[in-house]
Amino acid sequence: MADNKKLVSEITSMDEDFTQWYTDVCIKADLVSYSNIKGCMVIKPAGYAIWELIQKHLDARFKATGVQNAYLPMFIPESLLQKEKDHVEGFAPEVAWVTHGGLEPLTERYCVRPTSETLFCDYYRGEIHSYKDLPQVLNQWCSVVRWEKETRPFLRSREFLWQEGHTAHATFEEAEERTQQMLNVYADFLENDMAIPVIKGQKTDKEKFAGAEATYTVEALMHDGRALQSATSHNFGDGFAKAFEIQYAGKDNKLHYVNQTSWGLTTRTIGAMIMVHGDNSGLVVPPKIAPIQVVVIPIQQKKEGVLDAAYDIAKSLSDYRVKTDDTDRTPGFKFAEQEMRGIPVRVEIGPKDLEAGKCVLVRRDTREKIECAISEVSAKVGELLDQIQKDMFARAKKHLEEHTFVAHNKEEFAENFKETKGFVKAMWCGDRECEDKIKEEFNVTSRCMPFEQENISDVCPICGKPAKKMVYWGRAY
Ligand SMILES: [Zn+2]
DSSP states (O other), X not given: OHHHHHHHHTSOOTTTOHHHHHHHHHHHTTSEEEXXXXXXXXXXXXXHHHHHHHHHHHHHHHXXXXXXXXXXXXXXXXXXXXXXXXXXXXXXXXXXXXXXXXXXXXXXXXXXXXXXXXHHHHHHHHHOOBGGGOOEEEEEEEEEEOOOSSOBTTTXXXXXXXXXXXXXXXXXXXXXXHHHHHHHHHHHHHHHTSOOOOEEEEOOTTTSOTXXXXXXXXXXXXXXXXXXXXXXXXXXXXXXXXXXXXEEXXXXXXXXXXXXXXXXXXXXXXXXXXXXXXXXXBOOOOXXXXXXXXXXXXXXXXSTTHHHHHHHHHHHTTTXXXXXXXXXXXXXXXXXXXXXXXXXXXEEEXXXXXXXXXXXXXXXXXXXXXXXXGGGHHHHHHHHHHHHHHHHHHHHHHHHHHTEEEOSSHHHHHHHHHTXXXXXXXXXXXXXXXXXXXXXXXXXXXXEEESSOOOSOSXXXXXXXXXXXXXXXXXXX
């Protein structure tokens, strides 16, 4: 099957060059193509369909917690961006500016939103007057622009898609509760729908969001041992409210500042899915977010009855997202394409199978072949999809556990990060100086202080002072 070989041979092996493998998969699985605008990608239908399912699953979870969707402008006046000092310092180096409206120079330049805290603050200031106006729990699905120097499909692009939730509450405690609630929503979505196990924790002050009191994160481990921050949730306390004068009259008839949160997940999630589950034949997409869950491939489709049998099987699978590949390409090519695109299950049906009243199911994740009576195909596919979803999570979880190491001293840090093998857990005294030292010396960042703490030792491995927290370290995307 020469054409089969050709389709696959153009992917670099992930063991040879993981970076090139990733790019090859993005292109060959038809997820993206490059555009004329440097650092911006075209998300093609196969890629966008995955994003639509991510949106669908996540949006349902958001709404179950009382979130409503809204849409705010994409431009932020410079004066508005500058109101919160830490925030503007964090984002100013990478914003794109609009200086003209038509032919006329603007009296004040606008940036294209890199994130919308300032706009939501401006909006909330007009909306919130009394405790009766609280809480405000809004989300928007949109794109944002950050002028990145180096870009890669899904992982880093100058314009990317995301959702950003922004809420306002009467008290710090309520804001904290919402911050953690949304982190749990992300973890639940990533683990149950994307089959990506995550470490939940808090960012150190050095790594937290510009303007936040506390940033929580869900960190995932990619196949090559690098970390990927998969979603974040921030508690701003009343910092933004003070900068933007967002006050409400409480039940006590006094004025109080609101407490705010924000939380986001981006198209990077698709990059995480590729790098957690993919293999040398291409994508492996978890059934719950696979745009096509089953493809029916007729073999010797010109033989009498084969094509009709394939259509009948597809009809019996109408509870799932199913497609029949009746094009006149060879079965070998179709198999390779199913593997490249990561379609969880393929059904093969040929003249001999038809005679015996059977078909063959093939799992994308394990390549296991299962004979199945045509009359039972619907029930069997349903079982298989559930099983694949569970097995994919279990495999990723095992990889995470097997690639999480402990460092009691600098030597053990060096050993792990000589080549990136995975996460390193180590104790930390809490001083910025030690965090900076580890970053410089081993070219890694603190990923989070996990909620599930362990006591590895009593002292910081860098300075020997008493340890305060256990930290996950990693080389990140
Ligand atoms: Zn220390």
